[in-house]
Amino acid sequence: MTDIAVAEQTTKLIGPGRLVxxxxxxxxxxxxxxxxxxxxxxDDPAIVFARRVVTREASAAEDNLQVTPDDFSRLEAAGDFALHWRAHGHAYGLPRGLDDDIRAGRTVVANVSRMVIDPARSAYANVVVVLITAPAEVLAARIAARARASDGSITDRVGRSVAAHPDVTISNVGDPIAHARDLLEIIRHGRPQP
Incomplete structure (x- = not known):
């Protein structure tokens, strides 16, 4: 079961910055x-990359802050997360400080579960959802290559389907730098540029 929450629901959406x-x-x-x-x-101070708080060990490719489940629960109870969710047996959160960045007009980029899209759209004035995807055989090979114990069954991970309703989709096959440039255009402009 996945548990998600927006830490604070308000009638005024948080903005004017963008949440990607x-x-x-x-x-x-x-x-x-x-x-x-x-x-x-x-070198662009207008773009901030949120650092997730996670109850599992981060891999070399991730910039997460690892905490114990008890510490996560304490942070959650204290209202220290702007968004938080539980998935795959772990808890994930985005620090509340991202709200200040968005209020200051900055763009905040965050790797999140597809399950928090609707709650985020309910809390923030300018949300852009970017779906990164690849064919099933590519996903399976990448999951196997990273050999992270917490990934569980590769078949289950590849077979999971959750509706994302993205604003933009990037098929990440081929040159990752080219796709990163595509992502950066979306981050900067809220959509791909011609």
């Missing part, structure tokens, strides 16, 4: 493209 939610199946290369986009725009 990067979603997609395991093995799609979300972290690869996010990390490459981060490098490409490292």
């Amino acid at each position: 939610l990067v979603v997609g199946p395991s093995g799609a290369g979300k972290d690869t493209l996010i990390n490459a986009a981060r490098t490409l725009c490292a």
Whole structure:
């Protein structure tokens, strides 16, 4: 069961900045493209990459803050997350500080579960959902290559289907730098540029 929540529902949507939610199946290369986009725009103070708080060990490709389940529960109870969810036996959260960045007009980029899209759209004025995907055989090969114990069954991970209703889809097959540039255009402009 997946548990999701927006920490604070208000009648006024949080803005004027943009929240770019990067979603997609395991093995799609979300972290690869996010990390490459981060490098490409490292000198742009208007773009912030949210660091997730997670109750599992981060891999080399992820920029997560690892916490114990008890610590996560304490942070959650204290209202320290802007968005949080539970999936795959772990808890994930985005620090509340991202709200300040969005209020200041910055663009915040976050790797999230597809399950938080609707709650995020209910809380933020400008949300862009980017679905990163790849063919099933590519997903399976990538999941197998990273050999992360918490991934569980590759067949289950590849076979899972959750509606994302993205604004933009990037098929991450081929040159990841080219796809990272596509992602960066979406981050900067809210949509791909011609």
